Amino acid sequence: MAAQKSAQPAPSSARRSERSRRAIYDAALALVAEVGYPRTTIEGIAARAGVGKQTIYRWWPSKAEVLMEAFLDLGEQAAQEAGQESYVIPDTGDLAADLKGVLRATVDQLKDPRFAAPSRALAAEGLVNEELGREYVAKLMEPSLQLYVDRLRAAQEAGEVRPDVDPRIALELFVSPLAQRWLQYTGPISYEYTDTLVDYALHGLAPRTR
Amino acid sequence: MAAQKSAQPAPSSARRSERSRRAIYDAALALVAEVGYPRTTIEGIAARAGVGKQTIYRWWPSKAEVLMEAFLDLGEQAAQEAGQESYVIPDTGDLAADLKGVLRATVDQLKDPRFAAPSRALAAEGLVNEELGREYVAKLMEPSLQLYVDRLRAAQEAGEVRPDVDPRIALELFVSPLAQRWLQYTGPISYEYTDTLVDYALHGLAPRTR
Amino acid sequence: MAAQKSAQPAPSSARRSERSRRAIYDAALALVAEVGYPRTTIEGIAARAGVGKQTIYRWWPSKAEVLMEAFLDLGEQAAQEAGQESYVIPDTGDLAADLKGVLRATVDQLKDPRFAAPSRALAAEGLVNEELGREYVAKLMEPSLQLYVDRLRAAQEAGEVRPDVDPRIALELFVSPLAQRWLQYTGPISYEYTDTLVDYALHGLAPRTR
Amino acid sequence: MAAQKSAQPAPSSARRSERSRRAIYDAALALVAEVGYPRTTIEGIAARAGVGKQTIYRWWPSKAEVLMEAFLDLGEQAAQEAGQESYVIPDTGDLAADLKGVLRATVDQLKDPRFAAPSRALAAEGLVNEELGREYVAKLMEPSLQLYVDRLRAAQEAGEVRPDVDPRIALELFVSPLAQRWLQYTGPISYEYTDTLVDYALHGLAPRTR
DNA sequence: CATTAAGCGAGACGGTACGTCCCGTCTTGTG
DNA sequence: CACAAGACGGGACGTACCGTCTCGCTTAATG
Numbered sequence: 030m031a032a033q034k035s036a037q038p039a040p041s042s043a044r045r046s047e048r049s050r051r052a053i054y055d056a057a058l059a060l061v062a063e064v065g066y067p068r069t070t071i072e073g074i075a076a077r078a079g080v081g082k083q084t085i086y087r088w089w090p091s092k093a094e095v096l097m098e099a100f101l102d103l104g105e106q107a108a109q110e111a112g113q114e115s116y117v118i119p120d121t122g123d124l125a126a127d128l129k130g131v132l133r134a135t136v137d138q139l140k141d142p143r144f145a146a147p148s149r150a151l152a153a154e155g156l157v158n159e160e161l162g163r164e165y166v167a168k169l170m171e172p173s174l175q176l177y178v179d180r181l182r183a184a185q186e187a188g189e190v191r192p193d194v195d196p197r198i199a200l201e202l203f204v205s206p207l208a209q210r211w212l213q214y215t216g217p218i219s220y221e222y223t224d225t226l227v228d229y230a231l232h233g234l235a236p237r238t239r
Numbered sequence: 240m241a242a243q244k245s246a247q248p249a250p251s252s253a254r255r256s257e258r259s260r261r262a263i264y265d266a267a268l269a270l271v272a273e274v275g276y277p278r279t280t281i282e283g284i285a286a287r288a289g290v291g292k293q294t295i296y297r298w299w300p301s302k303a304e305v306l307m308e309a310f311l312d313l314g315e316q317a318a319q320e321a322g323q324e325s326y327v328i329p330d331t332g333d334l335a336a337d338l339k340g341v342l343r344a345t346v347d348q349l350k351d352p353r354f355a356a357p358s359r360a361l362a363a364e365g366l367v368n369e370e371l372g373r374e375y376v377a378k379l380m381e382p383s384l385q386l387y388v389d390r391l392r393a394a395q396e397a398g399e400v401r402p403d404v405d406p407r408i409a410l411e412l413f414v415s416p417l418a419q420r421w422l423q424y425t426g427p428i429s430y431e432y433t434d435t436l437v438d439y440a441l442h443g444l445a446p447r448t449r
Numbered sequence: 450m451a452a453q454k455s456a457q458p459a460p461s462s463a464r465r466s467e468r469s470r471r472a473i474y475d476a477a478l479a480l481v482a483e484v485g486y487p488r489t490t491i492e493g494i495a496a497r498a499g500v501g502k503q504t505i506y507r508w509w510p511s512k513a514e515v516l517m518e519a520f521l522d523l524g525e526q527a528a529q530e531a532g533q534e535s536y537v538i539p540d541t542g543d544l545a546a547d548l549k550g551v552l553r554a555t556v557d558q559l560k561d562p563r564f565a566a567p568s569r570a571l572a573a574e575g576l577v578n579e580e581l582g583r584e585y586v587a588k589l590m591e592p593s594l595q596l597y598v599d600r601l602r603a604a605q606e607a608g609e610v611r612p613d614v615d616p617r618i619a620l621e622l623f624v625s626p627l628a629q630r631w632l633q634y635t636g637p638i639s640y641e642y643t644d645t646l647v648d649y650a651l652h653g654l655a656p657r658t659r
Numbered sequence: 660m661a662a663q664k665s666a667q668p669a670p671s672s673a674r675r676s677e678r679s680r681r682a683i684y685d686a687a688l689a690l691v692a693e694v695g696y697p698r699t700t701i702e703g704i705a706a707r708a709g710v711g712k713q714t715i716y717r718w719w720p721s722k723a724e725v726l727m728e729a730f731l732d733l734g735e736q737a738a739q740e741a742g743q744e745s746y747v748i749p750d751t752g753d754l755a756a757d758l759k760g761v762l763r764a765t766v767d768q769l770k771d772p773r774f775a776a777p778s779r780a781l782a783a784e785g786l787v788n789e790e791l792g793r794e795y796v797a798k799l800m801e802p803s804l805q806l807y808v809d810r811l812r813a814a815q816e817a818g819e820v821r822p823d824v825d826p827r828i829a830l831e832l833f834v835s836p837l838a839q840r841w842l843q844y845t846g847p848i849s850y851e852y853t854d855t856l857v858d859y860a861l862h863g864l865a866p867r868t869r
Numbered sequence: 870c871a872t873t874a875a876g877c878g879a880g881a882c883g884g885t886a887c888g889t890c891c892c893g894t895c896t897t898g899t900g
Numbered sequence: 901c902a903c904a905a906g907a908c909g910g911g912a913c914g915t916a917c918c919g920t921c922t923c924g925c926t927t928a929a930t931g
Contacts, residue, residue: 075910082887083889087907156360213372234440236399291879294876464881469881495883501883609865622864633782651865676902712892712906
């Protein structure tokens, strides 16, 4: 198997118990879903996973990091099950339709509590802990955002988007509003809403000069 | 602006110590700025304010609420000092310019640590505690967002914005991206960036059909 | 009531909970008797007493000190119940008989597990922790030893003991052997044994020169 | 004196590493001397000895047993270096002088921290752990006590001690006081003190009838 | 204008979780 | 197969705060 993720923790080892790691991931995700992030404790995770606390402290510096890895692992698993397709936004030639499709899928995902609970918890922790926040962005958000950049660049080549537009900024016009509504409860989210965002973003608020 | 004090907890009383309330606000804001929100404790606030713990528990249900009120109070004070002007977005007839101006002011504010630290802390708490999140939105965000709605409606009447556009959604095209970059460290924020957001939002990403 | 024992601990307070103190004493003595000193934990005492751990740590520096006070308190209670008589060794004019009587009572006490278990535990801790050891001697042993000194001095005045003998050393001839047999399992203890000790000590091992 | 190695745990083996055993003894004794018995841990001994923990657990059932063997080994070494003389109390015909001499040597030994620290630690453990206590007595004390028994019996035959005296009890008159003062800090120990003990024990506290 | 009841500071209390230290067992190469 | 290395499940440590609960004391409103 490729890519031994690891990285930050420390002690290093091939003798690490795969069994424990999995149990800890499962316990962490289950607890966050059941009792919420703040009431999820390392002690609770350890107890539920049938693991000594030290086994958690040995490999992760904080419960946020445990949850981050658990969530990443969840994503990898889900991706593997689904087959590795769709690491790309479809390009049917109709940018608006393609974006609306992806955003609708995102809406579905945001409403799935399996993803929503840990994701929101990590985002919250990231607001207040800059290092974790940057890790969250890099590991959980950037990969997806990059897909939008790619699709927008293709659209530019196809003449569907003005060439002087910076795709990294452009994508925020429809991604950020959705993110904010979801994270901060500033409004309801729906297919209609995201469709509208795409339309507004592509054609602007100002009247078309003709 | 009206009195707004007390609110939910309310054991009732005019005998409440104004002195203590102020001291608690000051201590809470200072601690959040100095050691960060998670390491700010009610015990710490009480000690720093020279106040018994019970005096805090008597009037607020949680440290988040203490900080919320402290922050609102800070805003009121700041507003009072600055004179109450500018509870409205200027209307010079040039929508783009007006929006860019307000967003530039917002950028400045987001970079002022006096506002940034508690604001970010409250936002974080709000992600994970829905009730507080909604309170945060209602008390801290809605008033400002409403100003954008008003300005956009005026622009619609002036023909600067298409009449079928929903202003509540429209404003998110430039407000949410800024909010997300600031909250989640997804990118740097600058005048140039917010100017670009306004341009993209008003004129769209797609080429003007002519 | 005189002599508020207190002393070392620290925070001071009249608001201290008498109820908790008693419960802690009872729990400590019960646990030492039931599971032995090394398996008695502060956590266990707190749980059994229905008390927070901090309530123990607030008033005592170690489990040894808890047990010491609990044991002293037990002694005081026992003394009070028994009426305060006998804080003195009887003086019937027959030194040998008087000493044998007291030592027989001591043998009984050493075989009473209520006293023996904590006493042995404290002695053990005292061996390895000099400060506690000295406290043990001063609080638990010296008062009793002084009674022997007094009786021996009276015997000197009565001509039953040579005037040049140092009573503080003399008493060790019969007290220390008993203590050592009990503490270190170097031999069985019985009335016959202590009687013999007194005889040997008073008349010496060497033949009487006549 | 013979080889004496292994003993009760015995997984069997001639392949046992002599090197490790020595290193463990040294580490155990050093740690007890440096940080005290309670803060000496098996993990610490293993680390200091450059040995795996399992190597300790394989051969000894507890840290007390490790220390016991280490200490016995130390004694054997010391004896070997000193030449094997003096496994007996001298008999010059003057019992008092002979006993005083041996006790003075004992005083010296009790003041040598190389012996005192582990010896005291083992004694303490023995108070609370009866099995170990009996082992301590059998291995560390009985051999020496037997020497006194032998010398006293010789004295009885020479008419220096009354024939009806039980030597096993008699020796306690001067040995136990010294032991108690040393173990429990009940008083200072010195040549003068032990000389006095011998005099009191031999001639008794009561006046000589003439 | 005294009385009195609330708010107040202080901080002890029963708890929960923290992050650490060791325990004694186990697993994984190495010589 | 004993060994070093050290991960593992577990238990207890001593600490930090939680939110509740008295204690006097101050202080404002009322009878």
